[in-house]
Amino acid sequence: MNRRTHRSPILATAAGAALLLAGCTGTGGSTKGADAKAPDDPAKVSGTITVLTQRTDLVQDGTMKKYAAEFNRTYPKVKVKFQALTNYESEVKIRMNTENYGDVLMIPGVIKKSDYPKFFASLGTREERAQKYRFTDFTTVGGKVYGQSPIGVTPGFVYNKRVWKEAGVTQWPTTPAEFLDDLKAIRSKTGATPYYTNFAAQWPLTSWTFVNGSVHCDTRATTKLADGDPWAAGADLRVGDQLLYDIVHDGLAEKDPTTTNWEASKPQLAKGKIATEWLGTWAVIQFQDAAKKAGTDPGDIGFMPFPAQVDGKFCAVVGPDYNQAVNIHSAHKEAARAWIDWFTDKSGYDKDNLAISPLKDAPLPTVLKPYEDAGVKLIELDDSAGAKVKLIDDQSEVGINKPDYRQDLVDLARGAKSGSLDGFLNGLAKKWTEAQKSVGSGS
Incomplete structure (x- = not known):
């Protein structure tokens, strides 16, 4: 979700997160409930807007400038400026203590869902937008x-x-045990590092939370996080965390996780020096590009689901990447809304990234053809309990969308931290379930 060019959605940095969660409500009170209405006449929309982005790569190589030029064919009086932020979450979090956080921005994971109306202008009703777009539940409030x-x-x-x-x-x-056996075969029969943690980059470790829902093909997996124990025996997160632990504990990852390098991992995997990384569909094109630059076959880059099946079928959760929003303080809300609509509907950004379109009637990207051929079931999670999960996560200080606890998990697995896996996960479960009681059923 800069994804060190692109990284997983809903990521929040650990350091200083409490600043915004506990103390900052912005200065949006006077404009709470504002709407960013879709323009009726593109020729009449004007103004200069600043778009904050984590895609430093696309700003640096001129791709975002090309998107803006295409946008200007429809909206000639709107000037688009980009600000690419290397440490997007932490930098935007600080800026959101003021009114100056761009006109368009990706919603940081650190923001409580219930606070969205304080910081962002509404794009319309869920009833209206859900007819056309996927993922509307994830940013719906009231x-x-x-x-x-x-x-x-x-x-x-x-x-x-x-x-x-x-x-x-x-x-x-088809099972975690088979996956481990396959990594062991890679270790013994090839010169590749079977699995690469991307420990030093931190954010890739949060991607393991997105195992949730896939293991049991459960659209109500988020609700189970809100009401149950995420690390109970057989629960999705415990299955995922157990697999990550076993990979590292069994010597199937890099020797020193602290020296990992996200950017360097792309050509290394393309060349066959690394065999496997847990990421997302968004990463495939970056690794294919790395293969082209390295002179290897982009067709070597594959994508496989988590090793678990229900009724003989794999299951994969489809969710939103970073959600673009309009700053509630923007002086050019109409122009900002125009950018979001155009970028979502017409820019081709989804196709350029081999990603899933948010438009319900769009076909799946070619990167998922192997999934279609294998009959992998794609599901969207019910996010109605998403706000409660974030509250529990905040109060428990577990950080399921932050890298810290899985860095501790990796350190535990490699012997850099003392304790047992059961003790570690049971400790997380205790903090989580105690926070559930304080949050209560009404949150």
Whole structure:
């Protein structure tokens, strides 16, 4: 969700998160409930808008400028400026203590869902927008929608098909145990690092939370986080965390996670020096591009679902990437809304990134053709309990969408931290369930 060019959605930095969660409500009180209405006549829309983005790569290589030029064919009187932020979450979080956080921005994961109306202008009603767009529940507060993702993503393993084949593995593993066996075969039969944690970059570790829903193909997985124990035996998050622990504990990851390098991992996987990384569909094109630059076959880059099946079928959760929103303090809300609508509907950003379109009637991207061929079931999670989950996460200080606890998990697995896995996960569960009691059923 700069994704060190692109990273998973809903990520929040750990350091200083309490500043915004506990103390900052912005200065949006005077404009609470404001709408950013869609313009009727593009020729009459004017103003200069600033778009905040984590896509430093696309700003640096001129891609965003090209999008803006296309946008100006429809909206000639709107000037679009981009501000690319390397540490998007932490930088925007600080700026949101003022009114100066751009005209269009991605909603940071640190913002409480219930606070969206304080910071962002409404894009319309859920009833209206849900007819056309996916993921509307994720930013709906009080029946109004406050953000729209330009792409949908599904988590999965980016892998080098050639390396896996050299290890004798030609079928996707269907259980965590099979997955571990396959990584062991890669270790013994190839020169590749079977799995790469991206520990040092931190944010990729949060992608393991998006296992939730896939293990049991459960659209109500978010509700179970709100009302149950995420680390109970067999629960989705425990299954995912157990697998990550076992990978590291069994010596199937890089020797020193603290020296990992996200950008360097792309050409290394493309060349077959790394076999596998848990990321998302958004990453595939970046690894394919790395293969082209490295002179290797982009067709070697594959994508596989989490190793779990229900009734003989894999399942994968489809969710929004960062949601774009209009700053409630923007002096050019109409122009900002025009940008969001155009970028979502007409920019081709989804196709350029081999991503899932947020438009309900759009076909799936080619990167998911193997999923279609294998009959992988794609589901969207019910996010009606999403706000409660964030409150529980905040109060428990577990941080399911922050990297800290999984860095601790990796350190535990490699012997850099003392304790047992059961003790560690049971400790998380205790903090989580105690926070549930304080949040209560009405939150």
